[in-house]
Amino acid sequence: MCAPLVVGNWKMHGSLAANRALLGALVAGVQGVESAVCVPFPYLAQAAERLKGTAIAWGAQNVSEHAQGAYTGEVSAAMLTEFGCRYVLVGHSERRQIYGETDAVAAAKFAAAQGAGLRPIFCIGETLAERDAGRTEEVVARQLDAVLGRCKFGDAVLAYEPVWAIGTGRTASPEQVQAVHGFLRKRMSAATRILYGGSVKPDNAAAIFALPDVDGGLIGGAALVAKDFIAICGMAQRKG
Numbered sequence: 001m002c003a004p005l006v007v008g009n010w011k012m013h014g015s016l017a018a019n020r021a022l023l024g025a026l027v028a029g030v031q032g033v034e035s036a037v038c039v040p041f042p043y044l045a046q047a048a049e050r051l052k053g054t055a056i057a058w059g060a061q062n063v064s065e066h067a068q069g070a071y072t073g074e075v076s077a078a079m080l081t082e083f084g085c086r087y088v089l090v091g092h093s094e095r096r097q098i099y100g101e102t103d104a105v106a107a108a109k110f111a112a113a114q115g116a117g118l119r120p121i122f123c124i125g126e127t128l129a130e131r132d133a134g135r136t137e138e139v140v141a142r143q144l145d146a147v148l149g150r151c152k153f154g155d156a157v158l159a160y161e162p163v164w165a166i167g168t169g170r171t172a173s174p175e176q177v178q179a180v181h182g183f184l185r186k187r188m189s190a191a192t193r194i195l196y197g198g199s200v201k202p203d204n205a206a207a208i209f210a211l212p213d214v215d216g217g218l219i220g221g222a223a224l225v226a227k228d229f230i231a232i233c234g235m236a237q238r239k240g
């Protein structure tokens, strides 16, 4: 079993003032478990400044597949390392669905991040239509194979996030989560952390983290509420 990891995905939320309060509360409250926050690009310097020397790591939510050049609006992996990022989310379903990122683009971003020394948190997951059609395993295998076909997974983190459970308040049942995590575990080394994400809250985190092939969580909405994120970290700690 891997040591648990809890990652907050702030998405496009925050302000300098709100982040100051949230980061301060997390520094005071998160203990005994590996954790990280993935913040919007403009707040990386603030996160680095506040979290340096603490047990909480930080990272970004996206990265360019290119090293540099005429890519207006993009941010390279090397730039993220200059701000002390350890992690970067790659292939989040919102990137795939809203911004049309394909499996190939997600894999290229994974390679760019890893090449710069970042640890990608590679997100995969099926839509409700795909689940209803019985295609969950096929979809997550295809998404994962795009990366495994071109890179070693190394110390990257895998995150299973069923699209229908993200931001909907509808969590996958423990049976559904374990079925997919068990499937993924067979394809990964025993040392790869496999996180679950999708409406993880203080009232359901313990049951999800107790599952044998779940090594922590990727937390969206609840990561913006200090007491909720701290409570969720505490539940992961009990597993570790």
Ligand code: PGA
Pocket: 009, 161, 165, 166, 167, 168, 169, 197, 198, 199, 200, 218, 219, 220, 221, 222
């Ligand atoms: P949620 O988001 O916890 O708000 O469902 C999870 C995610 O998108 O990573």
